[in-house]
Amino acid sequence: MRVSVIRPSWEVVIRRVVVAAVAALALALAVGGGAQAWVAAERRGALAQREVAELRVDDALAAARDDLGARAASSAAWDAAGAAALQADARAALGSAVARARGTLEASAGTLGDDAPRTALAAQLDVAQSEGPTASPAVIRRLTAAVTGAEQAVHAAVADEEARAAAAQEAAREAAQAATTPAARAGASTSGGASAATDRCATTYGGPAFYTSAPTDGGDGSNGRLPGSALSAVSWARDSRGTPFYLRSDAAAALERLNAAFRAALGHDLALDLTYRDYDTQVAMRAALGSVAAVPGTSSHGTGLALDVPELPCDYGWDSAARAWLVANGPAYGWVSPAWARQGGSNPEYWHYEYRG
Ligand SMILES: [Zn+2]
Structure with missing residues (x-):
């Protein structure tokens, strides 16, 4: 007997091809739609993040403005405190320079043949004492420098005197030695x-x-x-x-x-x-x-x-x-x-x- 092979008709084949094509198209569309949705979601996420970042920037700017304002408000008080501290520092420096110079003046009494450097130092100390208490920091600094300079002149004169004395002693020693x-x-x-x-x-x-x-x-x-x-x-x-x-x-x-x-x-x-x-x-x-x-x-x-x-x-x-x-x-x-x-x-x-x- 002849085996009958049932062949699909062309119609069936075409239908299957069409169905497959439609399915493929649907799949493609579905995939494309999904991608679009994902891109949209991503974009929304990025926008949200940008908004958050912008808010943070706004916050930072506001904080900076507040800080500047606070600084401006306190700068006047700061200046006043700084000036007072400056004056106190200058007075303290003058005080210690005067104390040191007084010590030098006392210690050098009777040591100089020419007392002019000590007289000058005493005069500077008088000036510092009379003008120091009411002077501005700049003037106090000048007074301090003048006292210190006069004191150094006394030190130099005492050193000269000592050098001369040492030389005379050495000469005397040599003379005594030569004589004997x-x-x-x-x-x-x-x-x-x-x-x-x-x-x-x-x-x-x-x-x-x-x-x-x-x-x-x-x-x-x-x-x-x-x-x-x-x-x-x-x-x-x-x-x-x-x-x-x-x-x-x-x-x-x-x-x-x-x-x-x-x-x-x-x-x-x-x-x-x-x-x-x-x-x-x-x-x-x-x-x-x-x-x-x-x-x-x-x-x-x-x-x-x-x-x-x-x-x-x-x-x-x-x-x-x-x-x-x-x-x-x-x-x-x-x-x-x-x-x-x-x-x-x-x-x-x-x-x-x-x-x-
Ligand atoms: Zn005499």
């Missing part, structure tokens, strides 16, 4: 023997002898008439007649301190020849010595503020170690070699020293 070397002693003996050396070292004063004075009984305190209550005797020496060496009490106390340092440096006490000189002795000296002696009633010895060491050139003369020490170190104790008594001065006297406090 065998060569120097041999030179002295070959140039005329012991008598020549003795002559060179002897005093050149050939006039009548004068002695230091005791306090004046009932003295009125004027030159040459000082009572015992104004004077003190030094502890380590008396003159050849046994009279103590009197000086005004503050000058005597300072000389005690000077002598201790002198003894430590040179190995012996400071020798004295004359200290206080009463009026009658001044009259006698003027009569004997003429214009070399002071007009009676004007001698610095009459105030108890002067001393003479022995007129022995080798012991206390111009080139002696003792004089070098006294000139360098005496001022620290208030005792000076006055300008008029120095070499080149109006009346050179290497033996004469005065107390200047």
